[in-house]
Amino acid sequence: MQTKPFRIGTRGSPLALAQAHETRDRLVRANGLAPEMFEIVPITTKGDRIADRALSEVGGKGLFTEELETKLLSGDLDFAVHSAKDMATKLPEGLHLSAFLPREDVRDAFIGRTAPRLIELPHGATVGSASLRRQALIRRVRPDLNVILFRGAVATRLRKLEDGLADATLLAFAGLKRLDMADVPTELLETKNFLPAPAQGAIGIESRIGDRRIDDLLAAINHAPTHDAVSCERAFLSVLDGSCRTPIAGYAMCDGDDLHFSGLILTPDGRTEHSVEISGKCAQASALGQKAGEQVRAAAGTGFFEGWT
Numbered sequence: 001m002q003t004k005p006f007r008i009g010t011r012g013s014p015l016a017l018a019q020a021h022e023t024r025d026r027l028v029r030a031n032g033l034a035p036e037m038f039e040i041v042p043i044t045t046k047g048d049r050i051a052d053r054a055l056s057e058v059g060g061k062g063l064f065t066e067e068l069e070t071k072l073l074s075g076d077l078d079f080a081v082h083s084a085k086d087m088a089t090k091l092p093e094g095l096h097l098s099a100f101l102p103r104e105d106v107r108d109a110f111i112g113r114t115a116p117r118l119i120e121l122p123h124g125a126t127v128g129s130a131s132l133r134r135q136a137l138i139r140r141v142r143p144d145l146n147v148i149l150f151r152g153a154v155a156t157r158l159r160k161l162e163d164g165l166a167d168a169t170l171l172a173f174a175g176l177k178r179l180d181m182a183d184v185p186t187e188l189l190e191t192k193n194f195l196p197a198p199a200q201g202a203i204g205i206e207s208r209i210g211d212r213r214i215d216d217l218l219a220a221i222n223h224a225p226t227h228d229a230v231s232c233e234r235a236f237l238s239v240l241d242g243s244c245r246t247p248i249a250g251y252a253m254c255d256g257d258d259l260h261f262s263g264l265i266l267t268p269d270g271r272t273e274h275s276v277e278i279s280g281k282c283a284q285a286s287a288l289g290q291k292a293g294e295q296v297r298a299a300a301g302t303g304f305f306e307g308w309t
Contacts, residue, residue: 005039006217009068009080012042013153018178019203020081023101023221030220041077043067065206069095072206078214083175084204084230085197089238091206098215099205099222100230104174106201106251108134108194109185111158114167116186121145121167128157128166132268133197136247138170140270141193154179174201195249195264198233202226225254228282232289236263239293252289254282263292265300274300 006027010020017040024038045067068080069092084100091097115121118141128150129135135147150157150169154176161169176184207214232252240248247268252261259282266273276296280288 005037006078006214007076008038008040009071009077010040010042010082011064011068012044015154015175015179016081016083017042019083022178023081023203023205026101026221027217031217041071043071069206072208078211079205079207079218082204082206084199084202084234085172087199087204087206087234089234094209095206096209097204097230098207099218100226101203101205101221102223103226103229104177104201105188106196107173107191108170108189108196108200109173109176110168110170110187110189111161111184112168112186113161113164118142118168118187118189125167126165128160128169131170131197132245132247133249133266134170136266136268136270137194137249138270139268140266140273143270154181158184172196172200191251191262195262196251198237198248198250199230200251202230204230225282228252228254228259228285232259232261232285232292235286235289236261236293237289239290240265240297250289250292252285257282259285259288261288261292263296265296265304267304272304274304 008020008024010016020040024040027038028035045064064086065082071077072080073094110118114125123144124146126146126148127138128148130149130151138145138147148166150160150166154171157169173185173188176182205218207218229252233250236250237248240246247266249264252259260279263276264273274296276292278288278292
């Protein structure tokens with residue numbers, strides 16, 4: 001019988017802590033445990049410390065998870081809570097994404113200082129974003145815009161915008177909602193024209209493979225449709241690159257037992273793109289994502305990736 005609190009690892013940003021608290025609250029309700037049986041352990045990662053350069057220049061997505069995963073493997077943490085889109089497609093040996101919470105709104109949120117909509121920004125306006133996907137999609141829609149690097153926590157990016165460092169920025173609507181900031185966006189970008197990042201809006205829980213005690217605890221809050229959809233998207237991402245060096249978008253939806261996936265890969269300037277649509281059963285989610293990735297890679301050809309990955 002568990003006598004010590006379960007230790008939940010998380011980054012220390014306000015959004016990461018909000019996600020960790022949501023996970024704890026769901027575990028309390030689902031397992032009939034007292035809140036005191038869970039201890040939230042904030043950990044600063046390399047990705048948090050290096051905030052002035054693009055992730056592609058300093059190591060990719062693993063920068064947000066390495067310290068947490070080290071403590072998971074050592075047993076200092078029982079499990080870790082992540083924004084699933086920050087997870088590398090290849091996890092350290094011995095770890096897996098064992099559960100997902102119900103997915104939030106996957107759309108990107110546009111926050112305009114000089115215009116309320118992306119299409120209405122003045123010619124040559126400046127948009128700040130840390131995401132290569134968002135940068136490429138912005139350039140696809142508005143090639144005249146000046147797109148610059150915007151990194152940092154949500155509050156940091158909004159402060160940069162308020163200080164006039166850019167005319168607009170884009171953030172995940174899911175994160176804003178979790179921070180009770182759903183009124184901040186001036187426009188929500190629909191997925192039909194602005195496909196989200198793979199796993200956007202999903203909270204993933206990482207734990208040790210074979211730890212049945214933790215697996216049983218987390219199974220009570222795992223949301224199967226989100227698990228399947230994100231597994232499809234991550235498989236697609238893995239085939240194409242899986243790091244932060246390529247503009248890749250992907251979104252899977254489960255409707256009962258059926259799954260539909262839309263994927264997209266672009267050049268950083270947004271001028272060239274290759275898309276894919278695939279449908280099948282949720283039970284084959286990962287295989288469908290892999291197949292979609294192979295199809296779009298074949299359509300793009302090896303030359304598509306040369307010189308910019």
